[in-house]
Amino acid sequence: MSQPSISSPESASFGAVQVSEYLSELAAKVPAPGGGAVAALHAAQGAALIAMVARYTTRAKDAEHRPVVDRVVDAADAARGRALALADADAAAFTAVGAAYKLPKDTEEQAAARAAAITVALIEAARVPAAVVDEADEVLSLAAELLPIGNPNVVTDIGAAADAARAAATSSRLNIEINVASLAAADGDRFAPTLLRVEEIVARAEGIYADVLHAVRG
Template identity: 55%
Template sequence: MISSESITDYLARLASRQPTPGGGAAAAVHAAQGAALVGMVARYTTGPKYEQYADHVARITTEADQLVVEALRLADADEHAFQGVIDSYKLPSGTDELKAARTAAIQDALVQAAQTPAQLITLAGNVVDLAAELFDVANPNVISDIAAAADAARAAATTARVNIDINVVAIKDGAARSRLAEQTDGLEDKVVLAADSLTKRVRERILA
């Protein structure tokens, strides 16, 4: 499981000639890193100098830590879901009945595999929102990490979008495709715009 292995082991598996983990899991790790960076900046925004923001920062810290846990859960879930797609393609198809059952299993697995990246885009948006909340009060010595968090979340969202797309194009059920479109279309654009805006604000403050 990605959530419990070393970064070295995870990267070795990611680089191997194996289908999992892949881009979906990597996207979730991007989001986890973004949330962790928000948590780090929040922890540096403490002490007497920031006492008036203590409750605000404490809440952000707690929420950032929760997002790390949830992002890693989604990394594991994505790996599991994609393995389900792979397994469904390996089902027997020697008879018409088996062929129909295999086709149905593949379609179900593809729909399920699109759910995890959809959830991840929402989570990535939450990371950017938290980083933006922290920006105005953050310790200026680590303000660049606000931008790093936003960029990590942006990468998570755009990568997750591609993983949704590659599953959707293989789904034959028009109703299922429509539901996924309603659930996800345009979501990553909001995350990208918010992340780009926040990164620009950080750079402007650094260079002012």
């Protein structure tokens, strides 16, 4: 029996399919999943790595840091869940944009309804990657908090998490930009602060990555 498809809002979520099936769908000539889902899963993987490092930071010698570690575990697990849900939301949003563009426009009423539907769909299609940027930001905040106290035997995974968060943010920027480009300025301007934050997120991710590399090299 074949695995469920994830290329439509009615099908199984990203959390319910095997990685091989997801990659097959990603490689297929279907509208979704695409780069937006990839960005969300980058954030989810980054959060999972942070949770893993925190769970390894529970040795007897780490006792003084246990309250922080426990909080990081809870926060990272929550971020992973939100990011995974955003992968599904992105596929649904992309599908909705396509459906809006296919609406009839033969009369003035139809054209107006179609234009309104396109605007709503594009705003949602930009909102989802903007939310992924928020999760990337959260992953980096947790990485920065965990790095000084995390188990040094798995410190490279903090660097990998930072790299994943960076990719989540920069990929999301592309998806925000392409949807905002088709919106009126009044609708698109609401995403300007998120786009500006991406550069700051990139700088923080590169800083954490460099700190981890320095720790590895001694």
